[in-house]
Amino acid sequence: LQVILVSANKLTRYIEPCQLTEDFGGTLTYDHMDWLNKRLVFEKFTKESTSLLDELALINNGSDKGTQQERERSIDLNFLPSVDPEMVLQTGHELLSELQQRRFNGSDGGVSWSPMDDELLAQPQVMKLLDSLREQYTRYQEVCRQRSKRTQLEEIQQKVMQVVNWLEGPGSEQLRTQWGIGDSIRASQALQQKHEEIESQHSEWFAVYVELNQQIAALLNAGDEEDLVELKALQQQLSDVCYRQASQLEFRQNLLQAALEFHSVAQDLSQQLDGLLGMLCVDVAPADGASIQQTLKLLEEKLKSVDLGLQGLREKGQSLLDQISNQASWAYGKDVTIENKENVDHIQGVMEDMQLRKQRCEDMVDVRRLKMLQMVQLFKCEEDAAQAVEWLSELLDALLKTHIRLGDDAQETKVLLEKHRKFVDVAQSTYDYGRQLLQATVVLCQSLRCTSRSSGDTLPRLNRVWKQFTVTSEERVHRLETAVAFHSTAEKILQECPEQPEAFNEMDQFDEIEAVGKSLLDRLTVPVVYPDGSEQYFGSPSDMASAAEHIREKMKLVSLKKQQLRQPEATTPES
DSSP states (O other): OOOOOOOGGGGGGTSOGGGSBGGGTOOBOOOHHHHHHHHHHHHHHHHHHHHHHHHHHHHHHHHHSSOHHHHHHHHHHSOSOSSOHHHHHHHHHHHHHHHHHTOOTTOSTTOOOOOOHHHHHHHHHHHHHHHHHHHHHHHHHHHHHHHHHHHHHHHHHHHHHHHHHHIIIIIHHHHHTOOOOOSSHHHHHHHHHHHHHHHHHHHHHHHHHHHHHHHHHHHHHHSOHHHHHHHHHHHHHHHHHHHHHHHHHHHHHHHHHHHHHHHHHHHHHHHHHHHHHHHHHSOOOOSSHHHHHHHHHHHHHHHHHHHHHHHHHHHHHHHHHHHHHTGGGGSTTOOOHHHHHHHHHHHHHHHHHHHHHHHHHHHHHHHHHHHHHHHHHHHHHHHHHHHHHHHHHHHHHHHHHTTTOOOSSHHHHHHHHHHHHHHHHHHHHHHHHHHHHHHHHHHHHHHHTOOOSTTTTHHHHHHHHHHHHHHHHHHHHHHHHHHHHHHHHHHHHHHSOTTOGGGGOOTHHHHHHHHHHHHHHHHHTSOEEOTTSOEEOSSOHHHHHHHHHHHHHHHHHHHHHHHHHHHHHHSOSOO
16 A cells, blocks of 8 residues: 555545545545444444343353253353343344444435445344344243253242151151140140140241242143153142141041040049939939828939930940041051050040949939838828728718617617628728838838838827727627617517417516616617727717617517516406
8 A cells, every 4th residue: 555645635546525624625434433333332232242242141051951960050050241232232233233234323414325344244143142142032931941950940848848847857756745635624625735835836838838839820721841850840839748647636636535535424423423423312202102102213213314414425436446446547657656655545445434433322212212202102101091990980980970879679780790790891801901001111111211100190090099999899889789689579579479378478578678678778878988088979969869869669569568468468268
C-alpha cells in the first residue's frame, strides 16, 4: 500500500463523494457514534455469548457423560452461568433486528443508508451465535428441569426416609414399650391417655405422609418412565410403613378399649356381688309371708343380675384374651411372652375370683332361701294354728248355741248323741291339727334359731278353747245320755198294755223315771262351768224352757199312767 497525503478538499480525487461524509464534502450518510455504539454492543454480545456458550456447553456436556455422581458433581460446580442467558438472547435479538433494518438509531429524517461491510458480516455471525445460544439454552433448560426434578425427588426421598426412620425407630419403640392392659379402670384409662399422646405424635408424621403421597402421585402422573419405578418404590415403602404403624396403633387402641370394658364390667360385677353379700350378711326378720316373698324375689333378681354380669365378664375376658393372643404379630421381634402371660394371668384371675365370689353368694342365697322358706312355713303354721283355734272356737260356739235339743223320743236322742260324737271327732281332729302345727313351729323355730313364737299366745288359747270345748261336750253328752235313759224308760212305761198290770207291780220304776226327769230338768238350768271359773249356758233361756216343757209333758204322761195303774189296786172285787 502507498500512503498519499492529501488535503480534505482534494479527497474526491481519490474517493467517491458518495463514500465520504459531509465533513469531507461527500454525500455519505454516516453517524459514527451510532456505529460505535452498535459496534460496542456487537462486541459485547459476541464476548458474552461466546463465554455463555462455553459455560452452557460445559454444563450440558457434563450432564450427558459420566456416572450419575459425576454428572451431579459437574452440575453442582457449574450449575449457574456467569450471565443471564435470557438477557444475552434478548440483546442478540435486538442487535439482529437493528442490523436487519439497516438503519442507525440516531439518523435524522429516517433516511436509508447503506450498511458498512463489517455490519454486513456481523449479521450472520449474530444469527449463528443466537442459534447456538438457543440450542444450548434449550439443553440447559432441560438440564435444569432434570436437576429440579432430581432435587425434588431427592427431597421427597429424604422426607420419606425421615418418616420411615421415625416410624420404624422412635415410633415403634414407643409402641414396643406399651404392652400392659392395666389392672383396673384407672390404670387402663392412664394407659389410654398415654396411647393418645403416642397417637398425637404419630398423627404429625401421618400428615407428612399424606402430603408426600400427594406429591408422589403428582410426580407419577407427570413424571418420566425412568422415574416411575423409583417413585413407586418410595410410595410403596412409605405406605407399607405407615399402614403397618397405623394398624398397630389401632390394634393397641382396640386392646386398651377392650381392657377398659373388661375392667368396667368387672367393677360393676364386684359392686353387685358386694351388694348381694351385704344383703345376705344382714339377718332379716320379716313380719309376714308377703315380705318374705318380696325378699326372695329381690334375691332372685340380684342373683340373676350377677349371672348376667358374670356372663358378660366372661365374654369380655375371652374377647380380650383373643386379642392378646394376636398381639405377638406386632412384637417387631420382641419377646412378649412375659407381658402376655401377666395380662392373661390377670384376666383369668379376675374371672376366677368373680366366679368364686358368685359361688359363695349362691351358696349363701341357697341358705337364705331355705331359711326364708322355713320362715314361710313358720308363718303358715302359725297362721293355720290360729285358724285352728278360730275353728275350734266356732265349734264351741256352735255347740253352745245350736246343739241344744234333747230329742222328742229315745230314737231321736240317740241320733243326736251319735251326731254329737261325730261333732266331737271333728273338734278333736281340729285340736290335734292345731297341736301338730304348733309343734312344727317349735321345730322350725329351733331350726331358725329364733325364740318360739307359738308359746306366747296361740298354744294357751288352743288349750283354753279345747278345755272349754271338752267340758261343754261332756255336759252335752251327759244331758243326752240322761235324756236317752229318760225317754227309753218313759216310752217303755207308756207303751205297756193295761191288760198286763203285772209288769208294773213294782212302783219303783215310776219313782226312778221321775227322779231322772227331775235331774234332767235341774241340769237344763245349770250353766257349764269352765276351768277358769267362767260360766256359759246352752242356747237361750227360751230354748231351755222349750226343752224342759217337753220333758215335763212326758213326765205328766208317766204320772198319769202311774195313777191309772194304781186305781185297779184300790178297787176290791167286792166293791
